[in-house]
Amino acid sequence: MTATSEGTARETQTEAAAREMEARPKQKVERTEERTRPSATFQPLVDIHETPEELVVVADMPGVGPDGVEIEVEGNHLTIEGHVRPQDYEGLKPVHVEYVIGDYYRRFTLGDAIDREAIKAEMRDGVLTLHLPKSTQARVRRIPVS
Amino acid sequence: MTFGYYSFESLQRELERMLAAAFGAPTGVASITGVYPAVDVFDAGEQYVVTAELPGVRKDDVEIEVEDDTLTLRGERKVPPLDEKAAWHRRERPSGRFRRVVRLARLDSESAAAEFKDGVLTVRLPKAKEIRPRKVEIQVG
Numbered sequence: 001m002t003a004t005s006e007g008t009a010r011e012t013q014t015e016a017a018a019r020e021m022e023a024r025p026k027q028k029v030e031r032t033e034e035r036t037r038p039s040a041t042f043q044p045l046v047d048i049h050e051t052p053e054e055l056v057v058v059a060d061m062p063g064v065g066p067d068g069v070e071i072e073v074e075g076n077h078l079t080i081e082g083h084v085r086p087q088d089y090e091g092l093k094p095v096h097v098e099y100v101i102g103d104y105y106r107r108f109t110l111g112d113a114i115d116r117e118a119i120k121a122e123m124r125d126g127v128l129t130l131h132l133p134k135s136t137q138a139r140v141r142r143i144p145v146s
Numbered sequence: 147m148t149f150g151y152y153s154f155e156s157l158q159r160e161l162e163r164m165l166a167a168a169f170g171a172p173t174g175v176a177s178i179t180g181v182y183p184a185v186d187v188f189d190a191g192e193q194y195v196v197t198a199e200l201p202g203v204r205k206d207d208v209e210i211e212v213e214d215d216t217l218t219l220r221g222e223r224k225v226p227p228l229d230e231k232a233a234w235h236r237r238e239r240p241s242g243r244f245r246r247v248v249r250l251a252r253l254d255s256e257s258a259a260a261e262f263k264d265g266v267l268t269v270r271l272p273k274a275k276e277i278r279p280r281k282v283e284i285q286v287g
Contacts, residue, residue: 013236021182021223021240021241021242021243021244022239022240023181023182023183023184024179024240040155040158040162042151045238045239045240046212046236046238046239047225047234047236047237047239048234048236048275049228049230049232049233049234049235049240050232050233050235051229051232055235056192058239060199060201060202060239060265061201061265062199062200062201062264062265062266063199063264063265063266064264065263065264074247084157086153086154086157088266088268089154089157089188090153091190091193092157092188092189092190093188093189093190094157094160094161094186094188094189095185095187095188095189095194096164096185097161097164097165097186097187098184098185098186099161099165099184099185099186099199100158100161100162100165101157101158101161101186101197102158116256125201125202125203125204125264126199126200126201126202126264126265126266127201129263145149
């Protein structure tokens, strides 16, 4: 049905469905090193943007609180890990499953332009925001013209 | 009862098994593609527990409705736009409006409760009294 009696165009069901958000499958991460926590691990979705001063990495890690985040910078690599709380699911029997619950892990390679000492992290509503300030040489400097 | 090392792993295995069985998902894929948000439904005896991952969504941006045997989740996931001096390098996180209808068994809609913590929405839906599991007393006589 694409038109009402008044003649205004109405969105068809297909068009409305196409506009709706898609749930993406969670990509499982193979962990090779020994870990004390056994749970299956997934790669968090990230948005990365750059400003003149910094790189900002925003990662979705639903179910992870500020206590469950681990951030590590080693050489050129930035690793983020998020741990969910198994106790939240205690006593629950799954009857319909569309997603698997588990920890998060993702590794990034940083360029030399990041000031590693000044990295700031914020964890809120299952979203980790990392501010990676550019080292002073890498920033664009405005040169005043007299 | 504490959730030991093995219990959470076995829950994950059960989730993966059920996901693969229902949707034919290959190993390594942990949710179906399609409607957002993906939901899991658990049976907790007297109630159903429905969970959905909605990271970054504010409480005011989601609406929950319970009626007879259905739960409706409706809302918007906003990703703030960048200001003019900034540029995207990577965009993976979805944003926009969503609407999800989950059909269960008969519910006692008066006492449904919802909690939103660390981006996970948990809705507890007590089953209608007639369908709750009942303890049967063994008469000794």
